[in-house]
Amino acid sequence: MSALRKLLQRVSKGRHHLLQRPSLRWLGPLLDHPAYWALNRRKVARGVALGLATGLLPGPPKRLSTLLLAFCLKVNVPAALLATLYSNPLTILPLYFLAYSCGLLLLGDPTAGTMSQPPLWENQTLWQWSRQLLDWLLLLGWPLLLGLLVLGLLLSVSGYVLVMLGWRWAVVRNWKKRKAARGSC
Secondary structure, three states, rough: HHHHHHHHHHHHHHHHHHHEEEEHHHHHHHHHHHHHHHHHHHHHHHHHHHHHOOOOOOOOOHHHHHHHHHHOOOOOOHHHHHHHHHHHOHHHHHHHHHHHHHHHHOOOOOOOOOOOOOOOOOOHHHHHHHHHHHHHHHHHHHHHHHHHHHHHHHHHHHHHHHHHHHHHHHHHHHHHHHHHHOOOO
């Protein structure tokens, strides 16, 4: 927990230097609100939960949506943005397959755990192939959407609980160390 706290403190202290860049100067009044940089366990835990929930969005919109939601919910912005890093080009396909499989299980589909093959481009016009691709995506749609919502919720709740418990554990450990150093019983 202390490593996460040190990283967040370093990012928080460097925010003034970051906000002096010409491209970000106009965001200074918005980004300099103390609630977005507060290092208490509730703000950080909520930021991690938000980042884990929005981390399943594909591509660059995940960071933008995380940033906008962090502003609306007044959570720790660096924690929220750092938590989105679990989904990257190497992990996004396994995460989406897991979400699709969860969605199939929740919808009661007996073919859970399998994914149909995408349409092949064999002796077809672009129109025919794109129509088959759209049908294939619609077939994946509901299980994938439901699975992403459930997986995002599970990751978010588990991240929140882990940060709250880890923070509490670190505080109690530090209390015990200080007590032992003073020689108190």
